[in-house]
Amino acid sequence: MTGLIDCNNFFVSCERVFNPRLRNIPVVVLSNNDGCxxxxxxxxxxxxxxxxxxxxxxxxxxxxxxxAVLSGNHRLYGDISSRVMATIAEIAGETEPYSIDESFVHxxxxxxxxxxxxAGREMVRRVRRxxxxxxxxxxxxxxxxxxAAARFAKRYPAYRSVCIIDNEERRRRALELTALxxxxxxxxxxxxxxxxxxxxxxxxxxxxxxxxxEAVLNITALHTWRELNGIDCVSPKQLDMPKKSMCTxxxxxxxxxxxxxxxxxxxxFATIISRKLREQHLATExxxxxxxxxxxxxxxxxxxxxxxxxxGEPASDTMxxxxxxxxxxxxxxxxGFAYKRAGIFISETIPAKAVQPSLFxxxxxxxxxxxxxxxxxxxxxxxxxxxxxxxxxxTALEGLVNCNMRSPQYTARLDDIxxxxxxx
DNA sequence: TCTGGGGTCCTAGGACCC
DNA sequence: TCTGGGGTCCTAGGACCC
Numbered sequence: 081m082t083g084l085i086d087c088n089n090f091f092v093s094c095e096r097v098f099n100p101r102l103r104n105i106p107v108v109v110l111s112n113n114d115g116c117x118x119x120x121x122x123x124x125x126x127x128x129x130x131x132x133x134x135x136x137x138x139x140x141x142x143x144x145x146x147x148a149v150l151s152g153n154h155r156l157y158g159d160i161s162s163r164v165m166a167t168i169a170e171i172a173g174e175t176e177p178y179s180i181d182e183s184f185v186h187x188x189x190x191x192x193x194x195x196x197x198x199a200g201r202e203m204v205r206r207v208r209r210x211x212x213x214x215x216x217x218x219x220x221x222x223x224x225x226x227x228a229a230a231r232f233a234k235r236y237p238a239y240r241s242v243c244i245i246d247n248e249e250r251r252r253r254a255l256e257l258t259a260l261x262x263x264x265x266x267x268x269x270x271x272x273x274x275x276x277x278x279x280x281x282x283x284x285x286x287x288x289x290x291x292x293x294e295a296v297l298n299i300t301a302l303h304t305w306r307e308l309n310g311i312d313c314v315s316p317k318q319l320d321m322p323k324k325s326m327c328t329x330x331x332x333x334x335x336x337x338x339x340x341x342x343x344x345x346x347x348x349f350a351t352i353i354s355r356k357l358r359e360q361h362l363a364t365e366x367x368x369x370x371x372x373x374x375x376x377x378x379x380x381x382x383x384x385x386x387x388x389x390x391x392g393e394p395a396s397d398t399m400x401x402x403x404x405x406x407x408x409x410x411x412x413x414x415x416g417f418a419y420k421r422a423g424i425f426i427s428e429t430i431p432a433k434a435v436q437p438s439l440f441x442x443x444x445x446x447x448x449x450x451x452x453x454x455x456x457x458x459x460x461x462x463x464x465x466x467x468x469x470x471x472x473x474x475t476a477l478e479g480l481v482n483c484n485m486r487s488p489q490y491t492a493r494l495d496d497i498x499x500x501x502x503x504x
Numbered sequence: 505t506c507t508g509g510g511g512t513c514c515t516a517g518g519a520c521c522c
Numbered sequence: 523t524c525t526g527g528g529g530t531c532c533t534a535g536g537a538c539c540c
Contacts, residue, residue: 111507113507113508116508118508118509132508133507134506134507136505178539178540179540182540264538265538267539268537268538269537270538299514299515300513300538301537324511325512327510329509331507331509374507376507420507421508423509
């Protein structure tokens with residue numbers, strides 16, 4: 081039996097753990113740069129607000145209805161997420177974290193449905209009590225059906241946060257009540273394509289004859305079809321697998337026209353992405369820098385492009401990556417455009433251990449650089465709030481990106497730890 | 505005025521080989 | 523007029539996820 085445990089309105093719930101004033105009122109959390117809504121409380125959903133609504137368009141509704149609006153505090157969410165995952169792991173036989181707020185859990189094969197339900201309820205109770213986060217749990221014979229079950233657990237209070245699809249009758253009933261678009265693995269395009277065949281509910285799709293499914297679907301969608309029919313065939317996400325690609329990018333608060341400003345931004349991206357590489361013991365042969373004008377403004381001239389710059393030899397140190405990034409930026413930059421978004425991406429990572437050293441770079445240099453980065457990382461890790469050491473071209477993200485409504489770093493900054501007053 | 509960010513996997517088609 | 527057959531590898535882009 082497989083379960084999927086999902087944190088309800090995760091970012092909002094994290095904020096509520098430390099700020100009880102946010103309970104029982106509408107709350108939304110915004111994306112980076114305070115661009116659009118990424119998480120909502122049930123009260124905010126009831127006002128008709130939706131995930132991905134641009135903030136500027138719902139600002140008035142928020143003001144009139146007393147909606148608490150917050151910038152994303154992703155460090156906090158990451159911290160809470162690891163607490164949730166650790167608590168789940170205390171009970172589940174095997175866990176398979178799937179995203180920041182979800183994890184698959186695999187119950188002991190010897191478990192009956194009743195055993196699984198009991199363990200599941202304890203999991204939900206403990207995460208709520210020990211971490212403060214409400215969750216929903218779906219249990220079934222594979223991941224896709226567990227996901228569907230979790231939707232019911234979340235939507236219908238009668239389930240008391242745990243829903244099990246454990247027999248044919250329940251499977252059919254659940255799929256009759258589930259829109260095809262709400263099935264895990266069915267996106268916008270596929271939904272539209274399948275609608276042309278008259279398939280609207282999940283059950284219509286699951287009941288489609290196998291020969292149709294095989295003729296029309298690609299392998300991923302075929303897996304979804306099979307799972308809806310009770311066959312377990314989605315493979316587990318490999319844990320601890322090094323990332324194959326990486327990206328660090330931001331949308332800017334204002335349009336940027338000057339190369340020098342982009343150059344500042346690129347230095348920051350280089351710092352962040354090279355640290356990500358080192359954290360995962362990876363290196364790369366080269367990086368891409370990309371630029372975008374504002375695609376929401378068709379009245380302005382548009383430009384979007386990327387350029388690659390090799391590092392000479394695979395590396396992960398900030399200086400080498402920042403240098404390559406500036407080179408790539410010079411290649412890709414065109415004057416006369418208003419840039420709204422930029423970033424660095426790495427399409428292929430290499431395990432740091434497997435790096436083939438270049439013949440033309442003295443080994444001593446390589447070792448010196450490596451030691452320098454280890455030292456920088458160590459010094460910076462000793463500060464919870466900001467980097468004490470960085471490359472000279474590094475400025476700061478402030479000013480480039482909006483995040484004016486961010487909650488305190490409750491779990492990461494001594495000054496922000498909450499004080500509990502005794503009496504009044 | 506103001507519209508996120510970070511991933512994975514699959515597939516079609518091009519380039520190249522014999 | 524008529525213009526092989528089969529294979530591999532790479533890449534860009536599509537589609538999906540949260």
